[in-house]
Amino acid sequence: MNKNIIIGVVVLLAVVAAAYYFFVLQKPAPKVTPLEKEQGLGSSLYEGTGNPGGVVPETNPFQNVQVNPLGGTNPFEGGYKNPFGE
Numbered sequence: 001m002n003k004n005i006i007i008g009v010v011v012l013l014a015v016v017a018a019a020y021y022f023f024v025l026q027k028p029a030p031k032v033t034p035l036e037k038e039q040g041l042g043s044s045l046y047e048g049t050g051n052p053g054g055v056v057p058e059t060n061p062f063q064n065v066q067v068n069p070l071g072g073t074n075p076f077e078g079g080y081k082n083p084f085g086e
Helices: 003-025 041-049
Strands: none
């Protein structure tokens, strides 16, 4: 027998075996159903008090800070806008 015929038969058998495995033997994934939400002590306390993290004051010292101390000192500010610049 020719070597090419033997190699072709082996490759064909491997492809058939892989197709059989993937299409026939492979089982479908089980369907997962979510559990029902239980109402316990923690959920009733949370609903009664609300979210305490929602009322935290803003503590960022770098927010709303004027970066340029000389801002507003240019008398020509806002007079001409360069169409090629920013």
